[in-house]
Amino acid sequence: MSRWIAAALATIGFALAAAYCLASYATATPAPKAGSVVKVINGPGHGSGTHIGNGYILTAAHVIREADSVDILSDQGLTTKAEVLWVNKAYDVALIRDEAMQAAISPLACKPLAEGASVTLIGNPADVEFVKVQASIAGKSRPYARWRNVSVVSGPIVPGMSGGGMFDRAGNLRGIVVGVMLAPTGMFASSMVGIGYAVPSSAVCALMGRAVPA
Incomplete structure (x- = not known):
């Protein structure tokens, strides 16, 4: 086998090995998710919200106002759309859902915190x-x-x-x-x-x- 053919085969082998390693690295280390807290954008105003799982986001009722849907911005710059599920003005709480949500989850703990916590x-x-x-x-x-x-x-x-x-x-x-x-x-x-x-x-x-x- 001539020297140039051997060199070419070695170069191809190195390239294939490098491609395999890069593919394996990409598979082993997926892109990090956004945090659970998002920015809720409603027209010219905005507020915040927290993802509690399966695309459900809790926020304040006065952030939602009378909207049927709002824009959601993650801390990685991804903008999606969320549907307003319910609003309780007496408690100032609203639940919205973003089916495209790819973010961390913060569990909702029901037990009250003590004073000073x-x-x-x-x-x-x-x-x-x-x-x-x-x-x-x-x-x-x-x-x-x-x-x-x-x-x-x-x-x-x-x-x-x-x-x-x-x-x-x-x-x-x-x-x-x-x-x-x-x-x-x-x-x-x-x-x-x-x-x-x-x-x-x-x-x-x-x-x-x-x-x-x-």
């Missing part, structure tokens, strides 16, 4: 997307203002985070962020004071017909 809030404040902030449960859940049942949360909450998840240290969904406390600073002006409100997961579970542990 540390939580992580994830959402899309103002024009900054997918932000995580640390907070804590500052007070027992109660009826307040227009909400049937909310927990008082001590931590930075900004418009746009509405509908975002409140998570415990294990990554379980423990509530849905729905509002901020405003303090008067003048006759017509108000400012946020670092205290907000989240519908506790126990109330969300009851709305969804799930048993709430004692």
